[in-house]
Amino acid sequence: MHVDALWTRVNLATFEAGDGYGTIADAAIAVRDGRIAWRGPRAALPRGLKATRRYDGNGCWLTPGLIDCHTHLVWAGSRAHEFEQRLQGASYAAIAAAGGGIRATVQATRAASEAQLLAQSARRLRQLLAEGVTTVEIKSGYGLDLASETRLLQVARRLGERHPVHVVTSFLGAHALPPEPADADAYIDALCAMLPQLQAQQLIDAVDAYGESLAFSPPQVARLFDAAQRLGLPLKLHADQLSDQGGAALAARYHALSADHLEYSSEDGVRALAAAGTVAVLLPGAYYFLRETHLPPVAWLRRHRVPIAIATDCNPGTSPCTSPLLMLNMACTLFGLTPAEALAGMTCHAAQALGLGDDRGRLAVGLRADFALWAVDHPVELAYALGGRPCVGRMVDGLPVDA
Numbered sequence: 071m072h073v074d075a076l077w078t079r080v081n082l083a084t085f086e087a088g089d090g091y092g093t094i095a096d097a098a099i100a101v102r103d104g105r106i107a108w109r110g111p112r113a114a115l116p117r118g119l120k121a122t123r124r125y126d127g128n129g130c131w132l133t134p135g136l137i138d139c140h141t142h143l144v145w146a147g148s149r150a151h152e153f154e155q156r157l158q159g160a161s162y163a164a165i166a167a168a169g170g171g172i173r174a175t176v177q178a179t180r181a182a183s184e185a186q187l188l189a190q191s192a193r194r195l196r197q198l199l200a201e202g203v204t205t206v207e208i209k210s211g212y213g214l215d216l217a218s219e220t221r222l223l224q225v226a227r228r229l230g231e232r233h234p235v236h237v238v239t240s241f242l243g244a245h246a247l248p249p250e251p252a253d254a255d256a257y258i259d260a261l262c263a264m265l266p267q268l269q270a271q272q273l274i275d276a277v278d279a280y281g282e283s284l285a286f287s288p289p290q291v292a293r294l295f296d297a298a299q300r301l302g303l304p305l306k307l308h309a310d311q312l313s314d315q316g317g318a319a320l321a322a323r324y325h326a327l328s329a330d331h332l333e334y335s336s337e338d339g340v341r342a343l344a345a346a347g348t349v350a351v352l353l354p355g356a357y358y359f360l361r362e363t364h365l366p367p368v369a370w371l372r373r374h375r376v377p378i379a380i381a382t383d384c385n386p387g388t389s390p391c392t393s394p395l396l397m398l399n400m401a402c403t404l405f406g407l408t409p410a411e412a413l414a415g416m417t418c419h420a421a422q423a424l425g426l427g428d429d430r431g432r433l434a435v436g437l438r439a440d441f442a443l444w445a446v447d448h449p450v451e452l453a454y455a456l457g458g459r460p461c462v463g464r465m466v467d468g469l470p471v472d473a
Contacts, residue, residue, distance in 0.1 A: 077100075080130060081093065085431070209240045282308065283312070310335040332352065378415050445460050
């Protein structure tokens, strides 16, 4: 057996054994053609195995590369002043009604050059990569017209071309009404017309929407989703973040890849997610930053066996976070997940939330060889330590890369 690369003296967290980490101590893992060709105890290495390149893991832990399955990474400007306003008692809804919020970022983003957007977004991306991310989802949604949304999606694609990371894009034109006077129903019609143009340019991997009382109603989201489904595009939904709008059930009705936020989802909504196979993406950064007090229904998600993913929700208004490891800690301390559940939420379940569960997110033969190498004694430390940077290596498609 000949392989391109072989790592030895590593401990593996495979996420292949159901509950827990799927640990293989003192292990080895082999890669051929960018895929995992073999993995198991080092003592069980196949006889005669030959490797073009060999790597010594020095007893570190190897996990699937982290997957940040919900970000709004491409934007310009700052909303730090809104943070101050909220500390003084203003609500997110009141700030948005006064012209702040998403619309403020839209104005700054439209005014920025492509070079500025690339530079600012690359800086944020590099911080994610330094903490073990090998796949990142990037949403549009700060353009809100065809030209601007196209530019944001093009920047997202270029980030993937220029950096050692896999980029998955989501079209979030239904993020808010644009600054120009617009009727919500007419704007949904405009978004439906944008879809085939963006798809023809291969700029979108999924379609997302913000279903909320201050954004778009369930019937409006449904019209957009109908148009996306006619084009064969997968769906995602910002659901039940600030109120129970039936978003979880709506996402399930369309067999969406994921329903994200879910703080106010009902148990009926959770049951619908389970029946549809839709992943629940929890976003502890936004919960923390908005000082929310209504917890997402973790007990119901567990009871009904809905896969739980975790993401940074990196965005300028409600989660200006570029630390996936901090999100692991917050998922445990704020939402009560175990460290193993949290790490599964940024590996195997995050892959499912992007429709990539059969391609990455686990250390299994045949899957993509995207790894993160950690100088820790046990994976629990990834959710435990605040401010640490224990990632000592990333491999994308089986090749070591710099952050």
